[in-house]
Amino acid sequence: MKTKLLLSLTLTFTLTFFGQTLEHSYSTQGAVYGNTLIFITDNGFNYYTINDNNEISLYNSNHTLNKTVSITLPNSETIRTIFLPSDKLFNSDSMIEFVIVTNDFNMFLFNENGTNLFSFGQREEIHYFKDSNNNFKLITTDGGKKNNTQNYDVYSVSGTLSNSQQSLFKEREIFSFPNPATSEIKITNPVKNKTAETLNVFDLAGRKIIEKKVNQTDGEYIILDISKLNKGTYVYSINGKNNKFIKN
DSSP, X not given: OOOOEEOOSOSSSOOEETTEEOOOOOEEOSXXXXXXXXXXXXXXXXXXXXXXXXXXXXXXXXXXXEEEEEOOOGGGOOXXXXXXXXXXXXXXXXXXXXXXXXXXXXXXXXXXXXXXXXXXXXXXXXXXXXXXXXXXXXXXXXXXXXTTBOOEEEEEOSOOOOHHHHHHHHHTOOOEESSSBSSEEEEEOOOOSSSOEEEEEEETTSOEEEXXXXXXXXXXXXXXXXXXXXXXXXXXXXXXXXXXXXXX
């Protein structure tokens, strides 16, 4: 079932309260993760909405409609969510590309002309990371729905991201790799200030298994030793964000 998100109650006037000014209001279909409704291109901040007809409306930073993209999906599927909207990561043609996950958890890469550029297969989430050579890679996962085993694919991409794009994407997610893992995992470090945060790991019964202090100085990734954990699925949480991993 799709979730309708109503971002505010009015479209007709600007409301100022407690020093805050309402710029604009949007209404969109689909599931929303973090601040994924906002993305950055060379033209600045952008916004999007999805409707029931699989149309994506792209808005400029001044909330002016830039383009409406009609998406054709197989088997009457509908758009569940969008990941990694960008004009740089996948291609160098300055067109906006975005990863679409359908209600049946099929994953596709489309561009702003509505062209289906690639099919990732049946996948639920996608994340980007940089390797030791500063090259961008993608991880797509199926959410671990089958027999408590999570399947994932790793892709190299030819594009890149600006520093502001990377910062915005990092604000919205925390993930670990490899997943599943046997002895050690790396978790994206969301700590951006000098204040230490606590990484907690829980089993599915809610029992805390690991507690680890994390600082900004720990680097881009938190290295976590899971060699002594029993096989199974675990949930980790830090700085108000959470995800899961599977121990083999």
